[in-house]
Amino acid sequence: MLKDADTGFIDHLRGLLPDRTVRAVEPRYLEEPRGRWPGQAGAVVAPASVDEVSMVLRACNDAGVAVVPYGGGTGLVGGQVAQAGPVPVLLSLERMTKIRAVHPEENVIEVEAGTILQDVHTAAEAVDRLYPLSIASKGSARIGGLLATNAGGVNVLRYGNARDLCLGLEVVLADGRIWNGLSRLRKDNTGYDLRNLMIGSEGTLGVITAASLKLAPRPAGEGTALMVVESPAAALSLLALARDRMGEGISAFELMHRMGLDFLAETLPDIRQPFGAPPEWFVLVDVGLAAGLDPAEALEALFADAFERGLVSDGVIAQSQAQRHEMWELREQIPEANRRVGSISSHDISLPMGRVAEFIEKGGPALGRLGTFRINCFGHLGDGNLHYNVFPPKGRSKNEFQNLRDEIKTCVHDLVNAMGGSVSAEHGIGRLKVDDLERYGDPVKLEIMRGIKAQFDPRGILNPGAVLRAAD
Incomplete structure (x- = not known):
């Protein structure tokens, strides 16, 4: 049976950890972006090292106190907000922000879990590389949370999810043991794949404290276009045509509806609208091509071919980086417009x-x-x-x-x-979709998942109620 993180236990943690590691809970830690669930916590604990994370989890496990791992707080399914049950400790990774190493010749960067996604992008750019994972909340989302939820984003088409961009992990288990799996190897068949088990587990099997991430060469030329399509079916045909013409050069292919433009006009009128009359359906196509290939010319040729086939009726091709930014700003602000509506x-x-x-x-x-x-x-x-x-x-x-x-x-x-x-x-599943997982999930898969949870976290202290229903 889990216990509250009461005053006595919080004082115990303070005695174990350096000054300023344990602090009072600020309201921002108990909110989530959609404002649906208020959280609770006995204290915020913000360790600065993997050893300090180990001490926290060992103490919580021994005392039977729940731990809710906290990254950037940008999750949309309530995985970072415990609104019911015994009062937990909120374990924030915000102080663990070191870029531990960069290996440009290997296309690898090693970062701590609290590193903000935008800072990883900046570190990669400094060595002329690309970390391809990109989401609208890149200025606040942290690597540990992105891996814990197996985040996707706009470049999955070409580069894959967070799981596909990770080589190794450092993880603290529920009892405080540290799994040193921070490998840079691209081939390692030595037993069960613990890395991919931890990725997407939403802090219910262990706390990710560092990761080895894959980088990619920066495309020599990048281009972006908005193209009006007759329907989602036409958009799919356009995607197939684009892949036939440019192969893996297609980095992103985003479908958007007129309602998104209406919401932007209603809530964010300063966002420049690309069309005089909003089309019913349109797509954003982003390409990254090798040296010697002109992205604008490739997109123009794609549009001409698609127009002849009746797949597109209008379009705008970016002629500068500023125009590319405007097009992506349009796409990335749609979630904010949704929130305001x-x-x-x-x-x-x-x-x-x-x-x-x-x-x-x-x-x-x-x-x-x-x-x-x-x-x-x-x-x-x-x-x-x-x-x-x-x-x-x-x-x-x-x-x-x-x-x-x-x-x-x-x-x-x-x-x-x-x-x-x-x-x-x-x-992810978080707490919002636990019922959905039980309703639609395969029963055998759920049984295996519960067994894995019991093996890694027998006392049930790690993010109870997220992914799997908390035990009574």
Whole structure:
């Protein structure tokens, strides 16, 4: 049975750790971006080294006190917010921000888990390399949390998820033992793959304290374009054509709907709109090509070919880095516009690519049986990941529709599941989707997961209630 992190236990931690490591809880640690769940914690503990993390976990495990690992606080499924149960310790990795080593000739960088994603990008750029993982919250998201949730982002099409960009990990287990798996090896078949077990486990099996990450050569030439498509089906055909023409040179392929432009105009009017009349559907295509190839010319040729095939009707090709930035700003500000409008229910889903258009075609009418809503559907078409968010009619508040939230979510997720998709593409399970995992997950997989959890964390102190339902 877990116990509260009470005053006596917090004082015990203070005696074990250096000054300023244990401190009072500020409100920002108990909030999450969508404002749905208030958290609780007895104290914030911010160690500065892996040995200090080890001391914290050993003490918490011995006392039966829960630990909630905390990265940048940007997670959208409540994995960093414990709103019920015994009061936990909140373990923040924010002081562990060292770039331990950079090996440009190996395309490897070793960083501590509290390092902000943007700082990894900067360190890679300093040696003329690229760390490809990129998300809208790159200025605050931390590497440990990105690995713990197996984050995706806009470049998965070319470079893969966080899991695909990691070579090794340093992890502290529930009882305080340190697994020194911080390898730079690209081939290592010495037993079970603990690295990939920890990645995506959301702090329920161990606390990631450092990682060896893959870098990539910077493309010699980069280009970006917005192209108007007739439909999501046409967008998929355009993606296939782009891959036929440029192969792995396609870095990102983002599908966007007119509703996203409407929300930007409504909430962020300073964002420059790229079209005189907002199209129903359009895509952002980003390419990175080898020396000797002109990205703008390649995109122009792609547009001409696609136009002849009836796949596109209009487009804008960036002629400068400033224009590329404007196009990406448009895409990256859509989540902020969504937040300001206020969704009734948001969904991070993935589907087999061949069924994306069918899902979009069926999703609207299915939700229409519950009421009249605005739907902002956008996402990473190249890997089948859609952000399918449902909003109230213009002029009305999401609070008027709270009684329909569960029905809306179930409607969307039932359709996704029936089409062989996933109800969590890149945000994880956290606490928000525990019921969904039980509803749609394979029973054998769930049984194995519970066994793994019991093996790594027999006292259940690590992020209880996240991913798997907390034991009574």
